[in-house]
Amino acid sequence: MKLFKPAFVAITAATIFFVLxxxxxxxxxxxxxxxxxxxxxxxxxxxFKIDPSTNEITFISDGTTNTASAAGYIDGEINFTGxxxxxxxxxxxxxxWESDANLDISLRLRDLVRxxxxxxxITRNKDCSVNTPAADxxxxxxxxxxxxxxxxxxxxxxxxxxxxxxxxxxxxxxQTAHGTETYHYPGSTSGALLATYIQDELIKQVSTYDxxxxxxxxxxxxxxxxxxxxxxxxxxxxxxxxxxxxxxxxRQKMAQGVFNGIDxxxxxxxxxxxxxxxxxxxxxISKEGWDSASTVILAKGDDFPDALAGAPLAYKYDAPxxxxxxxxxxxxxxxxxxxxxxxxxxxxxxxGAISDTVKSELEGMGLSVKRIAGNxxxxxxxxxxxxxxxxxxxxxxxxxxxFPDALSISSYATKNQIPILLVPKDEVTADVKLVLSTLEITRxxxxxxxxxxxxxxxxxxxxxxxxxxxxxxxxxxxxxSALIAGEYFFAPTCAxxxxxxDFPDALSxxxxxxxxxxxIVLVEKDSLPTDISSYIRDYAxxxxxxxxxxxxxxxxxxxxxxxxxxxxx
Amino acid sequence: xxxxxFLTILLAVVLVSIFLVGCQEEKELETKPANESEIVEESSExxxxxxxxxxxxxxxxVLYFSDGQAMYLLPEKRKVPKTETPAQAAIExxxxxxxxxxxVSTIPEGTKLNGVNVEDETAYVDFSEEFKENYQLGSAAxxxxxxxxxxxxxxxxxxxxxxxxxxxxxxxxxxxNFDFKTQEFSRNADLIE
Numbered sequence: 001m002k003l004f005k006p007a008f009v010a011i012t013a014a015t016i017f018f019v020l021x022x023x024x025x026x027x028x029x030x031x032x033x034x035x036x037x038x039x040x041x042x043x044x045x046x047x048f049k050i051d052p053s054t055n056e057i058t059f060i061s062d063g064t065t066n067t068a069s070a071a072g073y074i075d076g077e078i079n080f081t082g083x084x085x086x087x088x089x090x091x092x093x094x095x096x097w098e099s100d101a102n103l104d105i106s107l108r109l110r111d112l113v114r115x116x117x118x119x120x121x122i123t124r125n126k127d128c129s130v131n132t133p134a135a136d137x138x139x140x141x142x143x144x145x146x147x148x149x150x151x152x153x154x155x156x157x158x159x160x161x162x163x164x165x166x167x168x169x170x171x172x173x174x175q176t177a178h179g180t181e182t183y184h185y186p187g188s189t190s191g192a193l194l195a196t197y198i199q200d201e202l203i204k205q206v207s208t209y210d211x212x213x214x215x216x217x218x219x220x221x222x223x224x225x226x227x228x229x230x231x232x233x234x235x236x237x238x239x240x241x242x243x244x245x246x247x248x249x250x251r252q253k254m255a256q257g258v259f260n261g262i263d264x265x266x267x268x269x270x271x272x273x274x275x276x277x278x279x280x281x282x283x284x285i286s287k288e289g290w291d292s293a294s295t296v297i298l299a300k301g302d303d304f305p306d307a308l309a310g311a312p313l314a315y316k317y318d319a320p321x322x323x324x325x326x327x328x329x330x331x332x333x334x335x336x337x338x339x340x341x342x343x344x345x346x347x348x349x350x351x352g353a354i355s356d357t358v359k360s361e362l363e364g365m366g367l368s369v370k371r372i373a374g375n376x377x378x379x380x381x382x383x384x385x386x387x388x389x390x391x392x393x394x395x396x397x398x399x400x401x402x403f404p405d406a407l408s409i410s411s412y413a414t415k416n417q418i419p420i421l422l423v424p425k426d427e428v429t430a431d432v433k434l435v436l437s438t439l440e441i442t443r444x445x446x447x448x449x450x451x452x453x454x455x456x457x458x459x460x461x462x463x464x465x466x467x468x469x470x471x472x473x474x475x476x477x478x479x480x481s482a483l484i485a486g487e488y489f490f491a492p493t494c495a496x497x498x499x500x501x502d503f504p505d506a507l508s509x510x511x512x513x514x515x516x517x518x519x520i521v522l523v524e525k526d527s528l529p530t531d532i533s534s535y536i537r538d539y540a541x542x543x544x545x546x547x548x549x550x551x552x553x554x555x556x557x558x559x560x561x562x563x564x565x566x567x568x569x
Numbered sequence: 570x571x572x573x574x575f576l577t578i579l580l581a582v583v584l585v586s587i588f589l590v591g592c593q594e595e596k597e598l599e600t601k602p603a604n605e606s607e608i609v610e611e612s613s614e615x616x617x618x619x620x621x622x623x624x625x626x627x628x629x630x631v632l633y634f635s636d637g638q639a640m641y642l643l644p645e646k647r648k649v650p651k652t653e654t655p656a657q658a659a660i661e662x663x664x665x666x667x668x669x670x671x672x673v674s675t676i677p678e679g680t681k682l683n684g685v686n687v688e689d690e691t692a693y694v695d696f697s698e699e700f701k702e703n704y705q706l707g708s709a710a711x712x713x714x715x716x717x718x719x720x721x722x723x724x725x726x727x728x729x730x731x732x733x734x735x736x737x738x739x740x741x742x743x744x745x746n747f748d749f750k751t752q753e754f755s756r757n758a759d760l761i762e
């Protein structure tokens with residue numbers, strides 16, 4: 001019984017966990033809400049006529065005639081395609097109804113969203129009101145407006161939509177008011193971000209006057225549970241903008257703008273940890289992971305070998321890994337050390353890597369400073385391994401001449417306190433030999449192909465009972481990275497993405513990733529390697545977080561787009 | 570002849586004076602405070618020697634009207650006769666519309682004010698049917714209408730929130746993005762230019 005209970009709890013917890021996770025990276029569902037409809041036309045344009053022979057639009061106001069040629073507007077294409085003709089039976093004049101324009105733009109948007117691979121739901125797809133059953137029709141047959149708006153929210157909430165976009169067009173009492181604006185609920189940061197992207201992309205598409213992003217406590221923004229925006233495309237009360245809205249090309253561009261904004265927003269749902277340079281990125285990682293830390297590890301920011309091996313040590317002391325230049329302590333790093341209230345700093349590497357000036361600066365800040373260094377990178381790695389002094393009896397053997405393989409294995413090695421020993425291509429250095437025997441290593445993992453860690457090294461390990469039970473080696477750094485993730489991170493809930501082209505971002509993150517039991521996977525600057533894509537796809541349903549290390553220079557938006565596609569579709 | 574002309578003029582002056590005094594007395598009886606302050610307002614403009622006593626006979630209101638683009642609310646200061654119900658007076662002035670050329674009226678055409686009732690820092694503003702009937706749809710228009718009223722009313726330290734009524738009832742307005750039935754509005758300073 002005692003055994004049964006924890007098992008039962010564990011199984012239940014696991015089930016709940018997986019059910020929760022399964023929804024995390026499903027394809028986003030966009031709820032589109034065409035404003036008004038049915039009895040509620042929304043705003044109506046001033047009266048106008050269209051001369052069928054010349055395609056000329058004439059606005060009639062206060063008995064005067066304001067004639068404007070259709071020529072010169074988008075494609076010169078102005079007609080009622082896609083919109084019902086609203087003719088006044090007594091005057092024969094035409095009007096544009098907001099509800100009609102909203103619906104047409106929304107249906108175009110729906111198609112774009114669908115073609116983009118997202119899921120959609122729409123609150124109405126014809127000229128009608130949106131009703132919750134029975135409850136919202138007044139006795140006189142009119143619609144209970146509040147409930148009508150809440151019904152739109154209910155559609156989105158019940159569908160568990162990722163985002164909600166209400167499509168409207170604007171109006172004012174002056175005919176001069178013009179332009180495009182996007183609303184979000186006051187205080188909603190995600191809503192504000194979505195509104196900003198949509199507004200920017202809309203303006204790019206339609207080049208109307210940019211009225212900006214605004215906030216208002218509109219019912220549909222208040223009643224929806226997800227990031228929500230209300231787009232006001234153009235002014236139905238402005239003759240020039242009515243002409244634009246009559247053009248199907250313009251309405252298509254408007255839909256395209258909204259879609260581009262949505263798409264851009266969904267790309268940004270992957271958080272980035274990125275500073276203006278490597279030093280600041282390391283600081284940001286430290287800030288993410290530590291409120292305070294008694295020990296910090298300091299490595300040289302412009303070369304990799306010392307820090308490569310340092311991650312297991314950082315983990316041992318629960319210490320953030322910070323970077324500095326060689327000659328003086330980086331000011332951002334210095335500020336972060338103060339924020340952490342650290343009392344001890346371990347410098348990785350000799351005075352050639354980090355000068356004694358830096359050491360003095362640290363001591364001046366009141367820290368006790370320890371330097372771990374050998375005569376070269378291989379010796380330093382061995383010295384670090386001695387300091388880690390792990391009882392895992394396992395060691396990673398990888399190339400000290402390049403960084404990607406060590407980066408990819410760093411999270412696993414760190415988590416399991418496995419020292420990372422660096423070797424030149426085909427020699428086991430005396431220092432490595434000493435560490436292997438001191439730490440009583442019985443098992444080794446080789447990371448990298450025979451081009452990086454030679455067959456001779458593997459043979460030597462075998463001959464000396466260091467049992468190289470595994471060599472993880474892909475055709476390139478990305479495949480190796482995917483193989484490591486696949487081997488050691490089964491069904492992770494979190495993954496870190498770093499560039500495979502440079503080392504600093506991933507280096508600083510190794511200890512942080514280890515704390516979350518998350519792999520660090522490597523990507524190319526502007527494309528997602530196939531093997532990494534497959535790995536993400538395989539575990540997408542369990543991933544709760546995918547965090548990008550570095551800004552959009554090391555990892556471009558194109559890559560993020562591909563990662564989202566792998567997660568969503 | 571000359572003498573007769575002089576008499577006629579004198580008689581006319583006397584008659585007019587009597588008539589004017591009579592009128593003034595009559596007015597004073599009916600709407601004494603209003604009439605007094607009208608006179609005070611005129612004199613305060615024509616001379617620089619206004620005393621604090623006469624100043625207190627008018628109230629300066631800050632009204633918010635819209636710009637032509639429905640982007641911002643523009644303050645307009647206006648002096649009205651001192652009144653027991655300045656909030657009501659402020660809305661009456663909003664209904665009258667702006668005096669400055671570039672300011673745009675924000676209240677639906679034909680709207681009449683039934684009254685303003687302030688309870689627990691919330692002003693209940695009761696409009697006639699026209700507020701609802703002629704309400705201008707469109708987010709920009711709605712925001713100008715609502716917040717010209719709300720920002721004008723929240724100029725008074727006793728008012729923090731505003732709720733709109735139509736002939737005493739909480740009503741929704743068809744097509745509005747706001748929920749007039751339940752929503753209470755607070756000041757939005759961001760809209761003020």
